[in-house]
């Protein structure tokens with residue numbers, strides 16, 4: 238056991254009604270980790286998008302499947318894992334939602350927002366073990382400008 | 390907590406006061422049906438007041454884009470009013486801020502419709 242890490246784990250039924258449960262836990266954890274309001278909202282959105290993707294794309298809306306959430310607070314960062322029971326995907330080959338031809342698309346902005354709001358995002362897919370996305374937010378990172386609150 | 394929408398008619402403009410969450414599920418569905426309903430009634434000038442919208446996710450952004458496109462395709466106009474900082478930032482990040490006609494003064498926003506309607 239890592240002495241300086243604090244861990245919260247949650248298992249959710251794969252149902253959209255649990256998205257807000259995931260958000261509530263995320264709020265609690267990111268608050269405990271010491272993130273300010275704005276950063277909490279960004280982390281919240283990143284988890285929201287990840288959980289919806291897990292339910293929708295990963296578990297294909299099958300309510301008998303599950304989503305695993307794992308939060309690990311380190312002294313310098315918060316690491317969040319969202320795992321589903323799907324086949325995985327390659328986040329390196331997604332269309333750019335900012336390009337002119339995609340600007341008015343109705344979907345395809347989830348991963349982009351996650352990448353914008355977090356310091357690190359990666360996808361780990363293992364055969365038979367589903368897909369796990371890893372979201373990392375560093376404490377005191379300057380990535381969350383422009384709206385950082387002035388410190389006391 | 391989901392989304393609430395109240396309608397006011399000012400001249401040719403339907404002002405939609407929205408509050409809560411425009412997110413996948415109820416929030417997005419409510420917005421989509423509301424826009425369809427207004428277009429069905431021949432109301433093609435829609436001003437969405439987002440002052441009390443606390444949360445928009447990627448699906449909500451998609452729903453706004455889809456509403457904008459649908460209304461435009463029918464010869465109407467959809468404009469946005471009173472963005473919170475969060476929503477403003479979200480539209481900046483996704484490069485949609487300049488796609489939408491965004492206002493922070495209701496009277497001016499309504500005036501912007503009338504000008505283009507008379508053209």
Ligand SMILES: Nc1ncnc2c1ncn2[C@@H]1O[C@H](COP(=O)(O)OP(=O)(O)O)[C@@H](O)[C@H]1O
Pocket residue numbers: 286290291294295296321323324325326331343344345346347348349368447
């Ligand atoms: N958990 C997942 N499992 C499988 N595929 C996924 C998962 N998350 C995302 N994807 C794939 O990546 C694409 C982009 O996701 P995203 O940026 O959230 O846009 P959207 O969900 O609107 O399609 C999805 O359309 C899907 O093909």
Ligand SMILES: [Mg+2]
Pocket residue numbers: 286289290346347348447
């Ligand atoms: Mg998505």
